[in-house]
Amino acid sequence: MIVAENLVKEFRLTERKPGLVGSLSTLFTREHRIVRAVDDVSFTIPAGSKTAYIGANGAGKSTTIKMLTGIMTPTGGRCLVRGIEPYRHRQANARSIGVVFGQRSQLWWDLSVPDSFRILRRIYDVPDPVYRRNLTLYRELLDIDALGTTPVRQLSLGQRMRAEIAASLLHDPAVVFWDEPTIGLDMVLKDAVRHLVNHVHRELGTTVVLTSHDIADIAAICDSALVVDRGRVVHQGSIRDLLRTAERRSVVFDHRGGPDPGHACARIEQELPGVHASPAEDGRIKVDYPVDRFTSRQVLAFLLERFDLADCYAPEPDLEDVLRRIYAGGRSAPRTTGVAGPGQGDAA
Numbered sequence: 001m002i003v004a005e006n007l008v009k010e011f012r013l014t015e016r017k018p019g020l021v022g023s024l025s026t027l028f029t030r031e032h033r034i035v036r037a038v039d040d041v042s043f044t045i046p047a048g049s050k051t052a053y054i055g056a057n058g059a060g061k062s063t064t065i066k067m068l069t070g071i072m073t074p075t076g077g078r079c080l081v082r083g084i085e086p087y088r089h090r091q092a093n094a095r096s097i098g099v100v101f102g103q104r105s106q107l108w109w110d111l112s113v114p115d116s117f118r119i120l121r122r123i124y125d126v127p128d129p130v131y132r133r134n135l136t137l138y139r140e141l142l143d144i145d146a147l148g149t150t151p152v153r154q155l156s157l158g159q160r161m162r163a164e165i166a167a168s169l170l171h172d173p174a175v176v177f178w179d180e181p182t183i184g185l186d187m188v189l190k191d192a193v194r195h196l197v198n199h200v201h202r203e204l205g206t207t208v209v210l211t212s213h214d215i216a217d218i219a220a221i222c223d224s225a226l227v228v229d230r231g232r233v234v235h236q237g238s239i240r241d242l243l244r245t246a247e248r249r250s251v252v253f254d255h256r257g258g259p260d261p262g263h264a265c266a267r268i269e270q271e272l273p274g275v276h277a278s279p280a281e282d283g284r285i286k287v288d289y290p291v292d293r294f295t296s297r298q299v300l301a302f303l304l305e306r307f308d309l310a311d312c313y314a315p316e317p318d319l320e321d322v323l324r325r326i327y328a329g330g331r332s333a334p335r336t337t338g339v340a341g342p343g344q345g346d347a348a
């Protein structure tokens, strides 16, 4: 189980004024700006769940994951990963977690992938059968042998990500934190990675925490979602619950006889204000309605009365639409406060 209790992370940045005079004045009086990247965040991620940590660029996802993996210490509050405060007990925490930061390599740049794996095997004391089983899996799914003995720094982004993903799972960790793991991967490899993590979760009950800007990753891997907006949690629950927050839903129907699709759409929009009707594939019609004005029952009753329905279904709301609305609502920099006075810029 992973717990965050009123977790806060602030960064103190030195404001530099433009120009030479400005730069010199920075030496004497330093203006600071506090960036609150994680703002009083509390959540519980149950063991064995697959949670998407979702939010717009700059929402505070990576910063939270850095605290959960022990790389950064919180400014306030605390977090626990399987009962351990990660930044206080980095080594104990490292044994039970696997980490991928798509933006930053966890591997040794001058070593080849097989050499890195051999070192990781020693560090984590991975038993022979586990090591062999996992290598077989990575050969099969990630074509890991094709990376050869090239040093990591000479690998392409996609090649390096395959190695990073494999390395994060090599010791059968109880929890994996994957921060943008599919960055740079082609479609086939993305599928393989989704398959791999689902396989590992099924076999070992691994807890998965994933951030990704690829909605397909979230849909293919996660059952729960934690949505953050400007450092704050705005939704926590199942993906299904998240979809229920959609402001618009739709019904697709097919009808016999009656007006042609163009006329049918015009009629629906005229009689149901705020509804958008459009011809869908195979002559079907898609009716898109705002949930604060109509219930699905009302829309269906209207369609049954006006048309001779041959078929009708309600597609799931689109996760991308739901997230787009949340992101658009908070599309701005995180909360900042100006602080003047002596001191130094602080990056961690």
Ligand SMILES: Nc1ncnc2c1ncn2[C@@H]1O[C@H](COP(=O)(O)OP(=O)(O)OP(=O)(O)O)[C@@H](O)[C@H]1O
Pocket (backbone or CB within 6 Å): 011, 012, 013, 035, 036, 037, 055, 056, 057, 058, 059, 060, 061, 062, 063, 064, 334, 346, 347, 348
């Ligand atoms: N080391 C740092 N020093 C100063 N500010 C930082 C630092 N790391 C992050 N920030 C700021 O904190 C905020 C949150 O950044 P973070 O990297 O956690 O966002 P994110 O949700 O992972 O975004 P993305 O989707 O772009 O990866 C941003 O405004 C960022 O500029």
Ligand SMILES: [Mg+2]
Pocket (backbone or CB within 6 Å): 061, 062, 063, 179
């Ligand atoms: Mg990030």
